[in-house]
Amino acid sequence: MENRESMASWKTMKESICETAAQQQFAEELQKRERFLAEREQLLFRHETALSKIKGVEEEVLTRFQIIKEQHEAEVEHLTEVLKERTKESKRLRSSFDALKELNDSLKKQLNEVSEENRKMEIQAKRVQARLDNLQRKYEFMTIQRLKGNSHSAHGMKSLKQEKIPISKTCKVPLNAQVYELLAMFMDWISDHHLSKLKNEEFGIEAEKPLIKHASQRNDIQEKCVKLLPVIAEQLQWMPFVNAKHHEPFVKFIYWSLRQLDAGTQHSTLTSTLRRLGEDIFKGIVTKGIQDNSLEHSGENKPKTAAFFKSPNLPLRFLSTLIVLKTVTQADYLAQAFDSLCLDLKTDEGKTLFLDYQAVPVILGHLRISSKGLLSNVIDSLLQMTVESKSLQPFLEACSNTLFFRTCSVLLRTPKLDLQILEKLSIILQKLSKIKSNKKLFELFTIHLMLQEIQRTTHPEHAFLCINLNSTLFNLGLTKCNSLVSNASH
Numbered sequence: 001m002e003n004r005e006s007m008a009s010w011k012t013m014k015e016s017i018c019e020t021a022a023q024q025q026f027a028e029e030l031q032k033r034e035r036f037l038a039e040r041e042q043l044l045f046r047h048e049t050a051l052s053k054i055k056g057v058e059e060e061v062l063t064r065f066q067i068i069k070e071q072h073e074a075e076v077e078h079l080t081e082v083l084k085e086r087t088k089e090s091k092r093l094r095s096s097f098d099a100l101k102e103l104n105d106s107l108k109k110q111l112n113e114v115s116e117e118n119r120k121m122e123i124q125a126k127r128v129q130a131r132l133d134n135l136q137r138k139y140e141f142m143t144i145q146r147l148k149g150n151s152h153s154a155h156g157m158k159s160l161k162q163e164k165i166p167i168s169k170t171c172k173v174p175l176n177a178q179v180y181e182l183l184a185m186f187m188d189w190i191s192d193h194h195l196s197k198l199k200n201e202e203f204g205i206e207a208e209k210p211l212i213k214h215a216s217q218r219n220d221i222q223e224k225c226v227k228l229l230p231v232i233a234e235q236l237q238w239m240p241f242v243n244a245k246h247h248e249p250f251v252k253f254i255y256w257s258l259r260q261l262d263a264g265t266q267h268s269t270l271t272s273t274l275r276r277l278g279e280d281i282f283k284g285i286v287t288k289g290i291q292d293n294s295l296e297h298s299g300e301n302k303p304k305t306a307a308f309f310k311s312p313n314l315p316l317r318f319l320s321t322l323i324v325l326k327t328v329t330q331a332d333y334l335a336q337a338f339d340s341l342c343l344d345l346k347t348d349e350g351k352t353l354f355l356d357y358q359a360v361p362v363i364l365g366h367l368r369i370s371s372k373g374l375l376s377n378v379i380d381s382l383l384q385m386t387v388e389s390k391s392l393q394p395f396l397e398a399c400s401n402t403l404f405f406r407t408c409s410v411l412l413r414t415p416k417l418d419l420q421i422l423e424k425l426s427i428i429l430q431k432l433s434k435i436k437s438n439k440k441l442f443e444l445f446t447i448h449l450m451l452q453e454i455q456r457t458t459h460p461e462h463a464f465l466c467i468n469l470n471s472t473l474f475n476l477g478l479t480k481c482n483s484l485v486s487n488a489s490h
Contacts, residue, residue: 279328
């Protein structure tokens, strides 16, 4: 019995021990699972925290992305507008280039036609010149014969009483004086009311019919001037016998007749006449009285002179200077003429005469690189007119035309143009740029582009030129005011 009980207790103990071990093992597993779950819970908490942070970052990123997107769209829109403007400007420049190309082709064609016509006219001029020389010699021969006839008639009058001779003389001289006085009045009137009205060739489309009418009138005037100038050139020889007060209307008539020939084609036929005319005006006329073999009137053979270019009378001297510039080609004569002109333009009266006689085209005829020795004198004469005076504004208006700007454009295209000439020219262009309507002329002849290139290549040491260029470009709206001030300060 006891063994059986001990076996049962042992069995019970063993079962309890096994149960306790199982409980311990289960408890350990529960602890492990609890730790695992705690770790998973902490991991979930970390993930949740990370997700919340990521969500905040995502919102910030989306906000910044939206801002960047808007900025990009605005920039794309701005660049699109700029591209459209550049495209329009490119099309405009292309159309301008095409127009200039067509104009250039047209001018080339016209140049070829004019060259061919000029060649024919030169051949014709040589023939006419030969005939004119023959007529000139014939005229001189007839004049000599007439003078000889007068001397023979004077011999026949020797038997008359001495008191009768001065009576015939006094009857003859007042008659000639009255004729020349009347002629001077007519010349003055024709010069002021007809010849001085130079026709402007730049008419609009609406003025097409008046243009034809004016062209025919101008051709008629030119033909008359061509016929009169040789006769007037011969009459210069008699000017010493004419009252000096009649010289100015005579010379004024010559000047305006020459100006009328500027647009004509007959100018080449008068080459020798105009050259002789210019030389006579420059040197003056020195002559003796009509030869008379009678000893009683030997006092009448004293030399008489008529001074034009060297006259002390400013209006007469000024007109003579302009005629010399129009007709003479000798460099020494032209240099003296420009020196005289510069001196006369220092006075207010000289400036007024310059404007009254519309002398700008006369000066522009010598403003070219082929007249390199005279170029400085030519610009000096124009520069005298830019001095502050009541004549400044009318002078600038007289220069505000295609002829002046075309001449300046050709001159500025000259490579390695002298610095002093460039500085003087920049002064005139700077004053012209103040007139708003001249901006079109600057652009038409691309002078603004040439000035920009000169400004870019000019050394900063040439401060005077830089200031004038900057001021001109500023007046044309091509530079800002601060750049002008900064360059002036340097």
